[in-house]
Amino acid sequence: MFTVDERTRLQARLLDEAEKDDAIVGAAFTGSQATVCGDRWSDTDLVLAVRGDLESTAARWTQWLYDEFDAQHHWDLTSTPAIIRVFLLRQWLELDLTFAPETDFGPRGPQWHTIFGQSQTLEPFPAPDHNTLAGLIWHHTLHAWICLQRDRRWQAEHWISAIRDHVITLACLRLDHPTAYAKGAHLLPHEITAPLETTLVRILTTPELRRALTAVVSLATHELERADSQLASRLCPMLLSLLSA
Incomplete structure (x- = not known):
């Protein structure tokens, strides 16, 4: 099982790569890591604001995660217009990486912490009916x-x-x-x-x-x-x- 230090190093490396990527114009943590309720077992949920084609950026980052972190598997959650790609890294370290159009980069709930970029005002996710x-x-x-x-x-x-x-x-x-x-x-x-x-x-x-x-x-x-x-x-x-x- 991963350690907190391993997760912290992953997050720092992700943000460093996002800052260097010309296609990435914003980054934000969501989920428990965006609030004080995260704990030793929390995974990493990161949203990247993408300027340009989502598919090519997601493909490039996917290959980078396999090369850099020896990712073991990934799969996608349906979330139009964003791409939510869920990665399993070594030591059971989970990374939920969302590639969102820059016009769709913003909080839809309370679990959001902008690292850089301009977040938009978006409608919150609807409650169950x-x-x-x-x-x-x-x-x-x-x-x-x-x-x-x-x-x-x-x-x-x-x-x-x-x-x-x-x-x-x-x-x-x-x-x-x-x-x-x-x-x-x-x-x-x-x-x-x-x-x-x-x-x-x-x-x-x-x-x-x-x-x-x-x-x-x-x-x-x-x-x-x-x-x-x-x-x-x-x-x-x-x-x-x-x-x-």
Whole structure:
């Protein structure tokens, strides 16, 4: 595992290279390294403002990271118009490197620290939509139930776990905690997280899957009622009747 000194040296080398690159007109740290909440395990999230063609700049930096740091793998997150390229370096050192057009270089949330360049005023990332989360919950419940009828137990477990993820997102949204990737789950009160433990599938049998599905749908109905009582009055009876069918 990487050390803090190794991560610090990587960050310094990245910024030095960015300063020398004529195509790079700005750089900023995002994520936990941009705030005081970073710790010994935090990865490096760096945004580069690019003047000109993003693809050629990203390709050039990608080759440099393989040559200079012996990168082991990389892959891209979809984020038009930017390119977010995620690198795995030696010692499990992760680098999330965003190549953004200079007109799209700026914070969309509180985790942003400009190193150099002129950041733009951009619209913040939208919060998750209650209606969409409600739709995902009823959709996943229906398909989990169908999988149980078909005796597709692994697929049923997939849908049950996905419902739990959306319940956590709804709770985090309601309590103003971070919603992406369950980043706010550890901030939820015990009265929310303790019942969630009952939704975990302990063994891949049909009775256990039915039990876990019933448990997670019960918790989902509570969060739906808090988010939109009128919508819940229509959806919750259908969800409960499906489970008893």
